[in-house]
Amino acid sequence: MPLADDAVEARAQGWRTLAALHAKIEDRLEKALQQEHGLSVSEYTVLDALARQDGWHMRMQQLARAVVLSQSATTRLENRGLLRRYLCEDDRRGIYSEVTEAGRELLAQAQPTHDAVLKEVLAEAAELPEPAPLAAVLS
Numbered sequence: 001m002p003l004a005d006d007a008v009e010a011r012a013q014g015w016r017t018l019a020a021l022h023a024k025i026e027d028r029l030e031k032a033l034q035q036e037h038g039l040s041v042s043e044y045t046v047l048d049a050l051a052r053q054d055g056w057h058m059r060m061q062q063l064a065r066a067v068v069l070s071q072s073a074t075t076r077l078e079n080r081g082l083l084r085r086y087l088c089e090d091d092r093r094g095i096y097s098e099v100t101e102a103g104r105e106l107l108a109q110a111q112p113t114h115d116a117v118l119k120e121v122l123a124e125a126a127e128l129p130e131p132a133p134l135a136a137v138l139s
Contacts, residue, residue, distance in 0.1 A: 013130075021131045025121050032117045037110040042073040044114060047082065047107040050099045057098035059088070082106060 026041055033039045039047075045067045050058060058066070060074075074097060077083035082103035088094030099107070125135035 017130045018134060021125055021134055024125070025118065028117050028121050029114060032113050033110060036113050037106060039106070039110055040073065040076075042068065043077055043082075044107075044110055046073055046077060046097075047099055047103055048111075048114075050083075050097060051104070051107055055098075057096050060085070060095045060097055063097055077103065 029044075030041045033041060033044050037044075046063065049063060049066045063074075074083060074085070078085060080102075082100055084098050084100055086096055086098065088096055119139075122135045122139050125131040126139065
């Protein structure tokens with residue numbers, strides 16, 4: 001049974017609101033992380049995802065599923081000494097990524113910036129009628 005036109009429009013409007021809020025958050029995070037820590041949002045997300053793993057490492061395939069992963073982001077992190085890749089001892093086809101000590105330190109420095117910007121953008125969104133419900137859920 002097809003949805004009524006108003007249900008279709010409500011869903012489309014919800015998606016547009018979500019996309020606009022996401023774009024605003026990502027833009028502000030990108031500027032702040034780049035300016036203060038020399039990290040892109042993608043690079044921060046990779047370090048953060050790895051930091052949440054026991055042992056600070058995971059298979060590249062798992063990492064790619066966990067974050068929007070670009071090969072260039074991991075290569076830049078590796079070139080900067082923030083990440084290292086190595087072959088799995090049990091399965092030589094598997095490649096792991098691991099955060100280095102320098103990566104851990106940079107992530108620790110960048111986390112307060114990330115959290116402050118996210119809090120600030122969500123507070124701004126909470127003041128606007130359309131994104132307010134989404135901001136409330138994320139806050």
